[in-house]
Amino acid sequence: MSVILGYVATILVTFFTYNIFTLGLNIQFGYAGILNFTVITFMAMGAYFYAVFVMPPANASNQVFYILGLHWPWPLASIAGVVASGALGYLIGLIALKRLRSDYLAIVTLATGTLLYGLSGDNNKLFDGWAGLFAVNQPFQSVANNNPNTFSWIFVVISGLVMLAVWWFANQLYSSPLGRSMRAIREDQDVVDAFGKNTFKVRMLAMVIGSTIVGIGGVLTIQYIGALSPAGWTTGETFVVWAALLVGGRGNNIGAMLGSLLVAVVFNEGTRYIPQVASNPNLVPDLRNIIIGSLVILSIWFRPQGVLPEKKAKFFELPLKDKYAQTFGGSKADQDLVVEV
Amino acid sequence: MSNVLEVNDVHVAFGGLKAIDGCSFTVEKGTITALIGPNGAGKSTMVGSIAGAVSISSGSITFDGNNISSLPTYKRAQEGLIRTYQISREFGGMSVLENLLVVRLGQSGESLINAVFRPKKSKAETNELVAEANDILNTFGLYRLRNEYASNLSGGQKRLLELSRAVMAKPKMLLLDEPMAGVTPALIEILGEHLLELNRSTGMSMLLVEHNLEVVDKICSRVVVMAVGKRLAEGTLGELRQNRDVVEAYLGGEVHERVGG
Numbered sequence A: 001m002s003v004i005l006g007y008v009a010t011i012l013v014t015f016f017t018y019n020i021f022t023l024g025l026n027i028q029f030g031y032a033g034i035l036n037f038t039v040i041t042f043m044a045m046g047a048y049f050y051a052v053f054v055m056p057p058a059n060a061s062n063q064v065f066y067i068l069g070l071h072w073p074w075p076l077a078s079i080a081g082v083v084a085s086g087a088l089g090y091l092i093g094l095i096a097l098k099r100l101r102s103d104y105l106a107i108v109t110l111a112t113g114t115l116l117y118g119l120s121g122d123n124n125k126l127f128d129g130w131a132g133l134f135a136v137n138q139p140f141q142s143v144a145n146n147n148p149n150t151f152s153w154i155f156v157v158i159s160g161l162v163m164l165a166v167w168w169f170a171n172q173l174y175s176s177p178l179g180r181s182m183r184a185i186r187e188d189q190d191v192v193d194a195f196g197k198n199t200f201k202v203r204m205l206a207m208v209i210g211s212t213i214v215g216i217g218g219v220l221t222i223q224y225i226g227a228l229s230p231a232g233w234t235t236g237e238t239f240v241v242w243a244a245l246l247v248g249g250r251g252n253n254i255g256a257m258l259g260s261l262l263v264a265v266v267f268n269e270g271t272r273y274i275p276q277v278a279s280n281p282n283l284v285p286d287l288r289n290i291i292i293g294s295l296v297i298l299s300i301w302f303r304p305q306g307v308l309p310e311k312k313a314k315f316f317e318l319p320l321k322d323k324y325a326q327t328f329g330g331s332k333a334d335q336d337l338v339v340e341v
Numbered sequence B: 001m002s003n004v005l006e007v008n009d010v011h012v013a014f015g016g017l018k019a020i021d022g023c024s025f026t027v028e029k030g031t032i033t034a035l036i037g038p039n040g041a042g043k044s045t046m047v048g049s050i051a052g053a054v055s056i057s058s059g060s061i062t063f064d065g066n067n068i069s070s071l072p073t074y075k076r077a078q079e080g081l082i083r084t085y086q087i088s089r090e091f092g093g094m095s096v097l098e099n100l101l102v103v104r105l106g107q108s109g110e111s112l113i114n115a116v117f118r119p120k121k122s123k124a125e126t127n128e129l130v131a132e133a134n135d136i137l138n139t140f141g142l143y144r145l146r147n148e149y150a151s152n153l154s155g156g157q158k159r160l161l162e163l164s165r166a167v168m169a170k171p172k173m174l175l176l177d178e179p180m181a182g183v184t185p186a187l188i189e190i191l192g193e194h195l196l197e198l199n200r201s202t203g204m205s206m207l208l209v210e211h212n213l214e215v216v217d218k219i220c221s222r223v224v225v226m227a228v229g230k231r232l233a234e235g236t237l238g239e240l241r242q243n244r245d246v247v248e249a250y251l252g253g254e255v256h257e258r259v260g261g
């Protein structure tokens, strides 16, 4: 029973954190059209920086090395992690958003992500190299130690609440004039530029907000698991988030949520429970990638907008004033259209 | 009368091709001035240079008394200089109404804090803009289509949207690149009237690139003729019809007889 309870809690936390990643990517790609191909790097940045702020100084005699080790209380360290991922978003934005359009930008994000991946793996002074950080201080540490299931369910509530807050934020942004500017930039950046908006600033905002949100998910991830190594944030993980957004419906936050459920939970987690084949240990992970890859291809082929496509904006409207109709003959133009266009 | 726009010895080259080769002209404040010329004369390139999308290699452009030659595109638009495109560039994945709403500058909900935490204020503002946008859409015959995705409009309807959206931006000056191309003759006349009315009621200056000389004749007080990247002539359409170079380069005998007769 308690095993099942713990399992359900883990599934829920996975769902909530992936949903946070997907919402972050949706703001970048679904709203503003920014092709961020290194989503998961921001997760890692949030997680690592939370860790090095919350942990005590590294103990060299254990052959464990990492920067900082400030031993801050977990709420402050959480903020530090989130700020770090937002700051990384800003830096990558400076390189990628100033001059580059979509495809080149995608390459820059991919390259930067790969670079950071290699750097943090090969340089064990940063985040303990390929071994990664473990025994990271968790919130409610004593509960986590003595009563893992209780901790898990506390965490379900915490990550659920954070996810709801992010969801609310994303929706507020979407329907606002700022969100509208982002979507217009997605449609045609030059035109938005020609109408007087500082498109670099708006795109940068989307980039930083998205990175910050993904960083929030990263902090939650490491708080729940208590460890993170580079193996946990490979390019494949970025792909899972992308798959969730594309299958669910880019530009639609409920779609993003549905996509995280389908891809990150049902397919990604579900396939982990296919029995291992001893002679071929890579079979199951490969199978998982094949399944998710096929899902993306099928979805782009048959439902390019995703399962839940972006919704059309609706506005509160008063009946039309007829002053133009009188002075300009506007209704005449309307009639002409009916007949001729 | 002062000039709202002064184009002074502008040069633009695409690789080896001199698309604009030392072109100068002015637009008087509050007027509708036409920019005509044969295909490939450099008219669209000129519109792009004035708006900032095309960078000029030499010369200067003055708008409303300020040299804007080195301003980025969006700052020129903020000064009140708005252009339309010869080939429609609607925001396809947004509704027609949203296409208009998005272009108005200075909305409070464009700041992140207001967008997320003060949605009431921004919603009230948006409601007013919706009413304003619906008026404009009605004027240009798109009211019924306001909730349609812009990508679903017909070619001609997209031209109308292009115009409506530019008007929604409330510019001091409009740069219109063949706004009537692909629009039915009956509607062209109506659009011409709308532009004239807009010009009279708000004093909005316009530079109108147009091949339809009847429209030019009706609504433009002055005409600038471009050919091979240079200004060939300037004057009223009547004067230009007497100009041998212009007739040879652009108007042609046929047009002369039909319009001038």
Ligand SMILES: Nc1ncnc2c1ncn2[C@@H]1O[C@H](COP(=O)(O)OP(=O)(O)OP(=O)(O)O)[C@@H](O)[C@H]1O
Pocket (backbone or CB within 6 Å): B014, B017, B019, B037, B038, B039, B040, B041, B042, B043, B044, B045, B046, B086
């Ligand atoms: N981006 C570009 N790259 C290279 N050449 C270009 C570019 N834009 C325009 N040109 C060239 O510059 C010249 C002027 O083109 P432009 O579009 O300004 O002509 P136009 O007067 O608007 O013609 P039309 O009446 O057909 O619209 C043409 O020879 C065109 O081929």
Ligand SMILES: [Mg+2]
Pocket (backbone or CB within 6 Å): B043, B044, B045, B086, B177
């Ligand atoms: Mg042209």
